[in-house]
Amino acid sequence: xxxxxxxxxxxxxxxxxxxxxxxxxxxxxxxxxxxxxxxxxxxxxxxxxxxxxxxxxxxxxxxxxxxxxxxxxxxxxxxxxxxxxxxxxxxxxxxxxxxxxxxxxxxxxxxxxxxxxxxxxxxxxxxxxxxxxxxxxxxxxxxxxxxxxxxxxxxxxxxxxxxxxxxxxxxxxxxxxxxxxxxxxxxxxxxxxxxxxxxxxxxxxxxxxxxxxxxxxxxxxxxxxxxxxxxxxxxxxxxxxxxxxxxxxxxxxxxxxxxxxxxxxxxxxxxxxxxxxxxxxxxxxxxxxxxxxxxxxxxxxxxxxxxxxxxxxxxxxxxxxxxxxxxxxxxxxxxxxxxxxxxxxxxxxxxxxxxxxxxxxxxxxxxxxxxxxxxxxxxxxxxxxxxxxxxxxxxxxxxxxxxxxxxxxxxxxxxxxxxxxxxxxxxxxxxxxxxxxxxxxxxxxxxxxxxxxxxxxxxxxxxxxx
Ligand SMILES: Cc1ncc(COP(=O)(O)O)c(C=O)c1O
Numbered sequence: 001x002x003x004x005x006x007x008x009x010x011x012x013x014x015x016x017x018x019x020x021x022x023x024x025x026x027x028x029x030x031x032x033x034x035x036x037x038x039x040x041x042x043x044x045x046x047x048x049x050x051x052x053x054x055x056x057x058x059x060x061x062x063x064x065x066x067x068x069x070x071x072x073x074x075x076x077x078x079x080x081x082x083x084x085x086x087x088x089x090x091x092x093x094x095x096x097x098x099x100x101x102x103x104x105x106x107x108x109x110x111x112x113x114x115x116x117x118x119x120x121x122x123x124x125x126x127x128x129x130x131x132x133x134x135x136x137x138x139x140x141x142x143x144x145x146x147x148x149x150x151x152x153x154x155x156x157x158x159x160x161x162x163x164x165x166x167x168x169x170x171x172x173x174x175x176x177x178x179x180x181x182x183x184x185x186x187x188x189x190x191x192x193x194x195x196x197x198x199x200x201x202x203x204x205x206x207x208x209x210x211x212x213x214x215x216x217x218x219x220x221x222x223x224x225x226x227x228x229x230x231x232x233x234x235x236x237x238x239x240x241x242x243x244x245x246x247x248x249x250x251x252x253x254x255x256x257x258x259x260x261x262x263x264x265x266x267x268x269x270x271x272x273x274x275x276x277x278x279x280x281x282x283x284x285x286x287x288x289x290x291x292x293x294x295x296x297x298x299x300x301x302x303x304x305x306x307x308x309x310x311x312x313x314x315x316x317x318x319x320x321x322x323x324x325x326x327x328x329x330x331x332x333x334x335x336x337x338x339x340x341x342x343x344x345x346x347x348x349x350x351x352x353x354x355x356x357x358x359x360x361x362x363x364x365x366x367x368x369x370x371x372x373x374x375x376x377x378x379x380x381x382x383x384x385x386x387x388x389x390x391x392x393x394x395x396x397x398x399x400x401x402x403x404x405x406x407x408x409x410x411x412x413x414x415x416x417x418x419x420x421x422x423x424x425x426x427x428x429x430x431x432x433x434x435x436x437x438x439x440x441x442x443x444x445x446x447x448x449x450x451x452x453x454x455x456x457x458x459x460x461x462x463x464x465x466x
Contacts, residue, residue: 050128057126068443069095087112087443103418104448106436109249109396113360113439114295117352124340127333134328144316144325145172152338153303157280159346161385162270164282168305169312173319174326176268176289176302180243181211182322183264183285183304186314187241188220195221199229200243201258203250203399203427205266208243225428226258244283247275250427250435251377252395254278268292268302272346273353275393276384284308292396292439294337294349301326301334350386357394360438360445364398367449371456374410375401398436410434417455419448 047054056073060082063071069086076083078093086095089102118125141147149172154165173179188196195218200208202225212222223229226242240261246254247269254275257263267281268289286305291297306312319325341349361379368376377399381390400421402410411423411434424433438445 049130053128054126061122064094066090066094066096068098087441088447090443101418102447103415103420104451105420105444106438106440106448107420107422109292109437109439111292111295111297111396111439112441112444113356114353115441117349118295118337121340124343125336127336129329129332133332137324139328144320145170146328146331146335149331149335149338152335152342156338156342156346157305159342160272160277160350161280162272162277163267163286163288163305164280165305168307169309171304171306171312171315171319172326172331173302173304174323175291175297175300176266176287176304177207177211178319178322179287179302179304179315180207180264180266181215182315182318183287184212184220184241185215185217185318186311187262187264187285188217189239190219192239194239195219196239196241196262197221197223197229198241198243199223199226199259200245201226201248201255203248203424203429203433204243205245205249206426206428209428230259246270246281247393247395250395250397250399250433252379252393252397252399253377254382269396271353272350272384272386273357274395276382276391277386278382279385285311290334290337294341295439296333296337299330299333299337301330346386354387354391354394357396357438358392361392361394363449364438364452367452367456368398371459373403373407373459374456375403396437396439398438400434400436402432402434408432414455417451417458419451419455 060071060073063082063084065071065084065086068088068090069084071082071084073082075085084093084095086092088105089099091097091099137143139146150170153170157163157165171179171182173182184196184198188198198208198212198220199222204225209222209224212220220241238261240259242257242259242261242263243266244255244257244263245266245268246256248255249269252269252274263283263285265281265283265286267286269275269292270277270281270288271293274292284307288303288305290299290301304315306315343349364376368374377395379392379395381392383389384391400410400414402408402413407413409423409431411421411431414421414434414436419436421434421436424431424435427433427435436448438448
């Protein structure tokens with residue numbers, strides 16, 4: 001009997017050991033596994049030092065600012081409380097006061113349009129930065145760039161289908177703005193007796209001209225518009241660096257180089273929410289920006305994809321000399337945001353962003369369809385490889401043309417209708433055009449639409465001038 005008991009206890013003991021081994025394997029190898037199939041780091045149920053930071057972050061986020069502004073941890077403090085920073089025409093301590101008659105500000109390309117998406121994904125995109133997070137200038141395996149982030153950027157492009165990254169070098173910059181000037185530096189000739197000619201096609205993003213002139217080098221010179229250059233010069237044997245903005249800012253059109261020299265493809269807006277993606281871009285030097293992709297302009301992050309090793313080393317050297325690489329805190333945040341952007345092959349993120357832009361364009365196009373005084377750019381459908389169907393572009397900006405002969409300065413005409421835009425000449429185009437930003441907050445867009453509707457109804461009331 002005793003023997004039977006011992007035998008029975010022995011079996012029970014063995015079964016319990018086996019169950020424990022199975023449990024431990026499941027917990028530590030299964031769930032807590034690191035790698036491709038499980039990117040999440042398993043969390044301990046009780047936190048020690050991050051709780052305070054988390055509750056501070058949640059407390060400031062809980063300040064509603066009446067839904068018309070935001071309070072931030074690093075914002076001003078008044079009476080011990082973070083101050084609400086109000087959108088557009090809202091004011092007061094809690095942003096509840098709409099200022100009547102206030103002008104709709106559609107001037108800047110501040111991309112707040114995706115704020116609701118990031119609020120919906122708060123749990124997955126919040127970053128906790130410890131006091132000792134990456135204090136070094138360098139990463140373990142690279143002085144300046146996170147190899148993990150590099151990997152995710154390549155994954156993002158393969159999902160969006162908008163750029164070839166295989167066998168290409170990637171360099172990070174403080175916003176794509178920094179990479180634009182790094183690219184001009186890298187492509188310009190140091191040995192030639194005359195400076196490289198830097199050009200862009202009107203209407204072009206003003207920074208190309210402003211930076212090239214500001215950095216005032218004997219190696220490069222801004223020469224203006226490609227078409228006028230082409231009609232006055234033969235490009236044979238000319239050292240030309242052409243900025244190709246595709247899609248254009250303003251306009252939103254996909255473009256190709258016209259001069260046949262060296263090119264810098266600025267793809268800040270080459271994402272499925274702004275344009276159908278006909279196929280992956282495969283140019284020698286392509287520049288992308290986090291600002292317009294996810295809306296995190298304040299994070300200041302951009303990247304260049306480069307074919308040629310010499311050019312890559314020059315761009316890298318520029319970034320190293322300018323600021324010894326970019327903030328490691330920034331890179332951590334970008335990694336966190338991109339991991340969410342590419343979830344489920346980018347569907348939730350790009351669907352959200354596209355629907356937001358499409359909705360804004362549908363409503364805007366309806367208002368302009370009732371006007372003969374103002375027109376906006378024509379949009380043409382194109383097959384999008386990301387959404388697998390033909391879609392209309394939904395550009396970040398409306399490029400408005402004032403049609404009446406006397407309305408020579410469209411910005412001024414819009415301003416009289418309490419709408420603030422940028423004049424055509426900011427983009428080296430005619431002032432008969434003005435640019436209106438469509439990527440600001442929902443409040444800003446609603447007010448813009450209201451002011452445009454008023455302007456168009458005024459026109460249809462047969463009033464001669466505003
Ligand atoms: C065409 C284009 N390129 C580059 C940039 C710069 O973007 P960032 O420096 O924020 O990456 C902008 C910003 O508006 C832009 O419109």
